[in-house]
Amino acid sequence: MAVFRTATAGGLLFIMSLMLLGRRVEGEKEVAGDSVVYLGQERDPWRPLIRTTVNLVEIRSIKSSFQFRTFDPEGVIFYGDTKNGEDWFILSLKDGHALMQISKEDVLVSVTGGRKLNDGKWHTLEVSNKGKFVTLVVDGSPGLEVGMQSKQTQEVISGQLRLALGGILVNKDKLIVELDPQMDGCVREGSWLNLSVPWEAEAEELWLCHQNIQPGSYFSxxxxxxxNTSVFSIDEDQGFRLEFWGDFSQLDGTVLSVKSSQEQLMFTAVASNDTKEVVLTFKEQRFTLENTIKRLLVMFLKDSVKVAEREDESDAVTFLAGAESHPGYLTSVRGGRFAVGGLLGEGVIGSRFLTGCLEKVQVQGKDLDLDLSVKHMSVSSHSCPA
Structure with missing residues (x-):
């Protein structure tokens, strides 16, 4: 069932063509409208990947369609506006469901619902304006529909319309529903208002989409x-638990590094394709596993660190914290930081950044969303090449 929100009564029908292509801007790269575009490419997460501007009088169609694929539950797909951003439209995902947000004159409206679209399959989305309604159709079936009407005199539509993929062109504080903008997803086969002129991209090269993907987090x-470890609830008796799933024989680099509240490097787990090993280091202690493992559990307890491969922990390796660390040892963990995919504080050189796919990461028994971290844009939070 769709969830409908309105910020104020009244308003005007939001007659806005939601997708289009435009003219080239000097110094920017032209991109064909039906190109395959990876929306998660490295940049400011709110900044559009590609954009265009067109005169409204040139638009002859009010329907556009494209194919979209993602495992990401949240992020911006596309944005359009008129009057230089006074009236705007955003299509995004929230909790895997399509979310439309519209601002027109004194009206703010959002609507979300339909089946989840973050299943890693290609879906055909069609957006159109039909009379008083803006409609989203998914794979030929009704998805979302929102109607807006005002007692005000309807103005003649003129001026320019801007469109952007993967970001927005207004201040994020204007949004009705807050969201994380970065979208680890792909768009292809776009048909934009029957216009054939190209998009404009600021990037010299656009990243390619993988032909096939699987759930996970990919590190390049x-x-x-x-x-920050402090955002997680850490019980004195249960400690702090991190789990990693994946084919460790295909990983190369630092899987995990942990620093204390005093910025001391406490623990690292580093996989190596050269030695076929996973090296675990806790302070001065060191242990080596074969890289044939599929799971790695790391538990920080009040007086030790326990590492295991199996669910029953029958193969656990224990590192003792040492008398000098007890009882403040776990407290220093609680106030520290941990990194997935590299060594904390080492910069580019010496960081041993990870290459490969982690199928799943959990902290305290719950799935970890890397979009909630401070991360490099090259990290794909929700998909890996298959």
């Missing part, structure tokens, strides 16, 4: 994801 060897 260029960056890491950092979390």
């Amino acid at each position: 060897g260029k960056g890491l994801a950092v979390f």
Whole structure:
């Protein structure tokens, strides 16, 4: 069932063609409208990947369609506006469901619902304006529909319309529903208002979409994801638990690094394709596993660190914290930081950034969303090449 929100009564029918292509801007790269576009390419997360501007009098169609694929539950797909951003429209995902947000004159409206679209399959989305309604159709079936009407005199539509993919052109504070803008997803086969002129991209090259994908977090060897340990609930008896799933024989680089509240490097787990090993280091202690493992559990307890491969922990390896660390040892963990995909504080050189796919990461028994971290844009939070 669709969830409908309105910020004020009244308003005007939001007659806005939602997708289009435009003319080239000097110094920017032209992109064909039916190109395959990866929306998660490295940039400011709110900044559009590609955009265009067109005169409204040139628009002859009010229907556009494209194919979209993602495992990401949240992020911006496209944005359009008129009057230089006074009236705007945003299509995004929230919790895997399509979310439309519209601002027109004194009206703010959002609507969300339909089946989840973040299943890693290609879906055909069609957006159109039919009379008083803006409609989203998914794979030929009704998705979302929102109607807007005002007692005000309807003005003649003129001027320019801007469109952007993967970002927005207004201040994010204007949004009705807050969201994380970065979208680890792909768009292809766009048909935009029957216009054939190209989009404009600021990037010299657009990243390619993988032909096939699987759920997981992909690290390209260029960056890491950092979390403050303090945001997680840590019980004195249960400790702090991190789990990693994946084919460790296909990983190369730092899987995990942990620093204390005093910024001391406490623990690292580094996979190596050269030695076929996973090296675990806790302070001065060191242990080596074969890289044939599919799961790695790391538990920080009040006086030790326990590492295991199996669910029953029958193969657990224990590192003792040492008398000098007890009882403040776990407290220093609680106030520290941990990174997935690289060594904390080492910069580009010496960081041993991870290359490969982690199928799943959990903290305290719950799935970890890397979009909630401070991370490098090269890290794909929700998909890996298959």
